[in-house]
Amino acid sequence: EAGVTQFPSHSVIEKGQTVTLRCDPISGHDNLYWYRRVMGKEIKFLLHFVKESKQDESGMPNNRFLAERTGGTYSTLKVQPAELEDSGVYFCASSQEHHNEQFFGPGTRLTVL
Amino acid sequence: QKEVEQDPGPLSVPEGAIVSLNCTYSNSAFQYFMWYRQYSRKGPELLMYTYSSGNKEDGRFTAQVDKSSKYISLFIRDSQPSDSATYLCAMRTGANNLFFGTGTRLTVIP
Numbered sequence: 021e022a023g024v025t026q027f028p029s030h031s032v033i034e035k036g037q038t039v040t041l042r043c044d045p046i047s048g049h050d051n052l053y054w055y056r057r058v059m060g061k062e063i064k065f066l067l068h069f070v071k072e073s074k075q076d077e078s079g080m081p082n083n084r085f086l087a088e089r090t091g092g093t094y095s096t097l098k099v100q101p102a103e104l105e106d107s108g109v110y111f112c113a114s115s116q117e118h119h120n121e122q123f124f125g126p127g128t129r130l131t132v133l
Numbered sequence: 134q135k136e137v138e139q140d141p142g143p144l145s146v147p148e149g150a151i152v153s154l155n156c157t158y159s160n161s162a163f164q165y166f167m168w169y170r171q172y173s174r175k176g177p178e179l180l181m182y183t184y185s186s187g188n189k190e191d192g193r194f195t196a197q198v199d200k201s202s203k204y205i206s207l208f209i210r211d212s213q214p215s216d217s218a219t220y221l222c223a224m225r226t227g228a229n230n231l232f233f234g235t236g237t238r239l240t241v242i243p
Contacts, residue, residue, distance in 0.1 A: 024176070051229065062137065063177070063221070065230035076230060111176055115229070120165065122231065124176035 022046065024125035026112050032131045038100040041128045045094070045114030051075075052095050053115075053122060054087060058108040066110075069095060070117075102132045136160050139222055139234025148243050152209040156222035156234045159203065163224040163232070166198050168207045171219045171236065180220075181207065212241045 025044045033039050045052045054066040066085070067077040071092035080087070084103070089095040099106055109129050113122040139156045146152055154168075165184055169177035181196040183189045183205075189196045195208040205224070209216055222234040 053230065055231075055233075060235075062135070062139075062235045063223075063231075063233040065232070068229055076228065079230065113176075120182060121179050122229075124169075124178070126174065126176045 024112055024114050024123050026110075026125040026128050028128060029126065030129045030131075032133065033102055034133050035104055036101045038098065039102055039130060041097045041099075041110055041130070043095045043097070043112030043114075043125060045112070046123055048116065049114035049123075050092070050117045051115040051122075052089060053113040054095070054097055055111040055113065055124075056108050057111065057127075058105070063111065066097075099130075102130075104132050106130060107132045134159055136232045137222060137224060137234045140237055141235050143238040143240060145240045145242060146212055148212060148214060148241055150212050150241070152207075152212050152216070152239060152241075154207040154209075154220050154222075154237050154239070156205050157203055158205075158224060158232075160224075160226070160232070161200075161203070162226040164227060165225050166196070166205050167223040167231070168194075168196055169221040169223055169233075171221060173218075177221055177223075214241045214243050217241050 052069040057063045065079040068075045069089045086098045109127040111127045112125045168181040171177045186200045193210045197206040219236040221236040223231045
């Protein structure tokens with residue numbers, strides 16, 4: 021069974037540019053999560069989808085971040101315009117409905133110059 | 134104050150040693166407690182999962198939760214070089230989002 025995949029693995033952009041991160045969850049997992057780790061800090065929750073609906077987006081830092089999950093399959097996280105403090109590793113995780121374990125992807129390392 | 138506190142280390146031990154990793158937390162609503170292992174450039178991988186207080190053992194790994202003290206531990210017996218990684222504690226309430234510690238980097242020296 022394929023795990024959670026994320027693309028790209030690494031992105032380097034300049035301040036003010038736009039970047040879109042993609043996450044493909046494990047097939048059949050209705051729950052999809054985005055987390056972020058800023059250097060030196062802990063991994064922090066951003067938002068949670070159940071199928072295509074946003075269940076909890078309390079961790080989204082501001083309106084420069086837009087997450088979508090059209091059709092309830094893969095998800096994208098767009099940052100527009102990117103700022104220096106957005107640099108970090110963005111993790112995606114998925115879980116089956118009512119299942120406790122969240123399976124994490126390898127992360128996308130975003131560097132904003 | 135952070136919700137979850139974890140000593141970042143680094144921690145170096147000789148092969149075969151017993152390793153003790155710990156986290157404290159402030160939110161008494163946390164009910165589910167997890168330990169993840171993360172190798173360099175990889176995503177976190179679930180090692181142990183515990184609900185409420187008590188102990189759980191899986192092979193060389195033992196997880197302990199003391200809710201009265203808001204303290205959780207992970208013990209690794211007979212540590213191996215392949216155990217070298219960053220260990221993250223995580224916890225949650227009844228909701229699904231996880232709260233992580235900063236992680237402890239462990240090196241097991243052959």
